[in-house]
Amino acid sequence: MDAVRGVVIGAGVVGLAVARHLSLTDPERHDQWLILEQCEAIGTQTSSRNSEVIHAGMYYPQGSNKAKWCVRGRELLYAYLAARHVPHRRCGKLIVATQPAQQAVLHELQRKALANGVMDLQWWDAAEVARRQPELRACAALWSPSTGILDSHAYMLSLQADFEHQGGLVVFHTALERVTAAGDALELQLSDGTLLQTQYLVNASGLCAPQLALSMSMYPRELAPPMHFAKGNYFALTCKSPFQHLVYPVPESAGLGVHLTLDMGGQAKFGPDVEWVDSPTDLQVNPARLSAFEAAIRDYWPGLPDQALQPAYAGMRPKISGPGRAAADFMLQGPAEHGIKGLVQLFGIESPGLTSSLAIAEAVSKSLFGVDAPHRLT
Secondary structure, X not given: OEEEEEEXXXXXXXXXXXXXXXXXXXXXXXXXXXXXXXXXOOOOOHHHOOOOEEOOOOOOOOOOHHHHHHHHHHHHHHHHHHHHOOOEEOOOEEEEEOOHHHHHHHHHHHHHHHHHOOOOOEEEEHHHHHHHOOOOOOOEEEEEOOOEEEOHHHHHHHHHHHHHHOOOEEEOOOOEEEEEEEOOEEEEEEOOOOEEEEEEXXXXXXXXXHHHHHOEOOOOHHHOOOOEEEEEEEEEEOOOOOOOOEEEEOOOOOOOOOEEEEOOOOOEEEEOOOEEEOOOOOOOOOHHHHHHHHHHHHHHOOOOOOOOEEEEXXXXXXXXXXXXXXXXXXXXXXXXXXXXXXXXXXXXXXXXXXXXXXXXXXXXXHHHHOOOOOOOOO
């Protein structure tokens, strides 16, 4: 049986960030770290089907993991992207209220932002919105200058390169089938029959995380959260966008509303909406959602041309709270929570998981190694 220092399950953005950070902060400086990925390449699931937005951190309850890790992660991410020359842009974002009653939501977002350490939000009244963005219909808006966009695949490739430079190895077409305790170590059986022994194991498998946790014989089953699947459909704008920044409506209960985002090439798209589905493989854009998209967009951009939207792609949120429930916080279960040495489970890492990825990596390192290990660029 082969023995390695540590294994991370999942080569999405969070798994890559975690593996990179653990290989850099391992107190014994081992290079025997693996990422196991069941697909054929990095980031083929949730990480490749999102809005590629760098969030500022104003949406989340004070003290929550989402709030802490988003704000910390944003700082780390901008520094990392600049140092590695990964394409990104601080394009800013407007959150718009189209009805006077929605202004209370904007005030609450501003309060949350201040509580979370987001100090740069600006209030725009209707006149300011009309002066700066005449295409928008809004009675008020919040301007977030620290919101941005990035090339998420280039970011993941950079994380992979860093990990491999440390001696780590990413193994594709390989799933984890069984985990058992073996004294102070963990024994892993892989889909090809290989047996591995490891001191550290991180479940960063996203959509599969609760199911994978339940396959671990020593893990208390009652600690695994339920998994719910909320598909997000995206439609692309086929004409030139009049906006150079992102535009968001006031948030909804299960998402942030049908918002306008941009990619690094300037292409505008709208989404995601929230469509509860039964299977994580249901990734076809639902064309029946088009009319609802158009109505939602015209609420804040009345000038949306007719027949200007076409289906783009769909993503899947790995939610651990279902329809009608408040969005659950990011969940990190380490040895302090479940009592199993060397094991960390990550559940419900939806938005803002991309923004938070480097901060999540710090939290995993602290959970496993017991000390703060600040992020390092090298």
